[in-house]
Amino acid sequence: MKINFEHIQAAHCENGVTSNLLKYAGVNNITEPLAFGIGSGLFFIYIPLLKVNNGPAISFRTMPGLIFKRTCNALDIPVVRKTFRSSEKAARFLNECIEAGQPVGCQVGVYYLTYFPKEYRFHFNAHNLVVFGKEEDNYLISDPVMETVTTLTSAELDRVRFAKGVLAPNGQLYYPSAKKEVSEEQIKKAIKIGIKRNVRDMLYIPGPVVGVAGIKYTANRIKKWRDKLGLKQAGTYLAQLVRMQEEIGTGGGGFRFMYGAFLQQAHAYHPNDTLLNVAEDFTKAGDLWRSAAVQAAGIYKGRLGSQEDFNTMGDYLLEIAEIEKKAFKELSNIKW
Amino acid sequence: MKKEELPQDPSVLDKFTKDLCYVVDESGNYTTGLSRGWEVxxxxxxxxxxxxxxxxxxxxxxxxxxxxxxxxxxxxxxxxxxxxxxxxxxxxxxxxxxxxxxxxxxxxxxxxxxxxxxxxxxxxxxxxxxxxxxx
The missing domain is CATH 1.10.260 (434 Repressor (Amino-terminal Domain))
Structure with missing residues (x-):
């Protein structure tokens, strides 16, 4: 059984699963940037006391699962979401969906994902893919970050659906439960909601570690890392920052370029030139994030290492925080 | 990031896939490009x-x-x-x-x-x- 499902590669797994599943459900105009922006995906958080893989816990996007949820909600599309205690029941439900012609999004762990390069396989459990068919013992897999479709045996799929540890998927699957036409008016409204919520998330969540304030906070912490952690561990921390920013399907520049693309696409629905101007600001912010990454690499590769170099690194982030603050302020001033 | 500046460095992704990135063309319009990897x-x-x-x-x-x-x-x-x-x-x-x-x-x-x-x-x-x- 093979469902006629179109695999479109995306930068990020959840955006890709969301846009590809929605397209299948009849939302023809959906794209990865639109799903990302409507789901208010852009974010920044640095959680000082929490360690991930022995490095700082930093994220450039919103919590896993929210983009799918918010985007479907905003477009008024009903969703089925299920987790399972037993892998037999999980497999049976999945098979029933496929037989009924329904492609299904699955949350999986990456560590045992056989088609990924070994160097990428950590115990990260919030990866997403679409199952769109089954041929004998092989499930047909559309993993949005891969260029082409791939397969997993039923044992392999079961293993990643029931990965253990933080954010254990417990076999979670999800899909839009009805095919539906979405009007241009609905997309317009969804874009507006998405931007407003993103303004709130980046500017107005209280506390020093979230949003634009969080970028500033991280900037000032980085300036102290050399003395506090020593050069070696500071390098490890900076490398982790760069990986969160560039490695995990961000589309480059910690999702800032993707958000710029979203604002340009939003302009087709809301012909307000502020959107285009702010898109340019995000291009600039993304470019600065990339420059900061080059500076960080200088440090963790041992070419740089003075306090001055750490100050330069921190100053990049301060400059970024200013640009993003101004950008979101302008978005919040739009009269819709 | 401009499309022609998208890095194409060898990486562990070779033989597996390429990274999809959002880049701008010469008139500043967003498009996508595939990257082999980035040395950084x-x-x-x-x-x-x-x-x-x-x-x-x-x-x-x-x-x-x-x-x-x-x-x-x-x-x-x-x-x-x-x-x-x-x-x-x-x-x-x-x-x-x-x-x-x-x-x-x-x-x-x-x-x-x-x-x-x-x-x-x-x-x-x-x-x-x-x-x-x-x-």
Whole structure:
């Protein structure tokens, strides 16, 4: 059984699963940037006391699962979401969906994902893919970050659906439960909601570690890392920052370029030139994030290492925080 | 980032896939491009793996000296933290912490050792003798 499902590669797994599943459900105009922006995906958080893989816990996007949820909600599309205690029941439900012609999004762990390069396989459990068919013992897999479709045996799929540890998927699957036409008016409204919520998330969540304030906070912490952690561990921390920013399907520049693309696409629905101007600001912010990454690499590769170099690194982030603050302020001033 | 500036450095993604990135064309309009990799992030990933290998080696030496049980070595080898090992093995975190002591580990029942060995994908004999494989 093979469902006629179109695999479109995306930068990020959840955006890709969301846009590809929605397209299948009849939302023809959906794209990865639109799903990302409507789901208010852009974010920044640095959680000082929490360690991930022995490095700082930093994220450039919103919590896993929210983009799918918010985007479907905003477009008024009903969703089925299920987790399972037993892998037999999980497999049976999945098979029933496929037989009924329904492609299904699955949350999986990456560590045992056989088609990924070994160097990428950590115990990260919030990866997403679409199952769109089954041929004998092989499930047909559309993993949005891969260029082409791939397969997993039923044992392999079961293993990643029931990965253990933080954010254990417990076999979670999800899909839009009805095919539906979405009007241009609905997309317009969804874009507006998405931007407003993103303004709130980046500017107005209280506390020093979230949003634009969080970028500033991280900037000032980085300036102290050399003395506090020593050069070696500071390098490890900076490398982790760069990986969160560039490695995990961000589309480059910690999702800032993707958000710029979203604002340009939003302009087709809301012909307000502020959107285009702010898109340019995000291009600039993304470019600065990339420059900061080059500076960080200088440090963790041992070419740089003075306090001055750490100050330069921190100053990049301060400059970024200013640009993003101004950008979101302008978005919040739009009269819709 | 301009489309022509998109880095195309060799990376571990070669032979697997390419990274989709959002880039601007000459008139500033967004489009997408595929990247083989970027040396800056390849170095970050290398560094992370270097750290992991150091921790594996350290845990191995400690286990061989009898300062800690082989569990730590296998946890590092399989990139697990306490919560992940608890999830896969079915032991509670406090039990695993106890089993980290060589004096406790050396008296674990065959059944419990088998549970760990299965999670780490090694034989009980390899588990006891700190022999990892590269799976």
């Amino acid at each position: 992030k390849a170095a970050a990933l290398d560094l992370a793996w270097g750290d992991i290998k150091e921790r594996i080696e350290e845990a191995k030496q400690k286990a061989l000296k009898g300062e800690i049980s082989p569990l730590l070595f296998f946890m590092e080898l399989r990139l697990m933290d306490m919560g992940t090992l608890a999830g896969y093995s079915g032991f509670w975190k406090w039990q695993i912490k106890r089993h980290m002591k060589p004096s406790v580990f050396n008296h674990l029942s065959e059944k419990k050792l088998e549970r760990y060995a299965k999670v780490f994908d090694v034989s009980v004999d390899d588990l006891k003798n700190v022999r990892g494989n590269e799976n």
